Amino acid sequence: MSKNHLHSVKIIKLVERQLGRDADAELIDELSAHMEECPECKIYVDSVKQTIKLYRVTDQKQSIPNDVSDRLFKVLKLKK
Amino acid sequence: MEEQRTEKQLVADAKNGDQSATASLVQMHSAKIYSLAIRIMQNKEDAEDVLQETFIIMMNKLHTFSGKSSLYTWLYRIASNVAYGKFRDKKHLDPNLSPDEPNFKTMSGHELHHWPDHLDDKLDDEAFRNCLMQALEELPENYRTVFVLRDLENMSTRDTANILEISEANVKVRLMRSRLFLRDQLLNHFKCVERPS
Incomplete structure (x- = not known):
């Protein structure tokens, strides 16, 4: 985002509220309207959303290794 | 047979001292808790510590579990607390860290580039x-x-x-x-x- 993008702070806050599911419909409308007129903010918003999406997609749930599971049951004194 | 008992039944039985029910609950949730611990701790040894401490707490405190949330949510909070506690122990993190904490890189003033497609x-x-x-x-x-x-x-x-x-x-x-x-x-x-x- 350029140093001269004076409304960036406001937009960042709006984006964070939207991404954080803390925004109401009015704020989302305001953000959407602004992005239609402002390519820089649209790039910013899209890139932050994309970052989160990439992490969610790659966030494969790991299976627990057998040795870790064995030690867990041993510590808990439980039978598998 | 364990697979025929619901989680709610398993919790009730575990509270009454049924070891096989407790083992089933551990089996059901250990992979998810380990996965969470790995993501937070970023190393396997610490993640295993978090895993073990979480289920030790589960066994000691299960009688306090009210069932208002799912067991996983309850375990998840325990695991998160244990993990964060480890950071605090290791690095003496200040829980009231200022939002204006210095020396943290932000994008402010950075040049904005288009991201690659696809x-x-x-x-x-x-x-x-x-x-x-x-x-x-x-x-x-x-x-x-x-x-x-x-x-x-x-x-x-x-x-x-x-x-x-x-x-x-x-x-x-x-x-x-x-x-x-x-x-x-x-x-x-x-x-x-x-x-x-």
């Missing part, structure tokens, strides 16, 4: 996946925990704040900075891989 295709690229993980590792723990809980685990701002013993405002600030940090780290990676050799 980013999803890059997920097959091991170097790109490593870059994603490396960027997450480079996030300071008190930021990474917020990012994992809020964005990867979809925990609410309030619950995250309660677990980490910080204000909701601080959760929001850390989340914003985490996202910007990760975004910038990935952007640097794109610049490297897109640059002609």
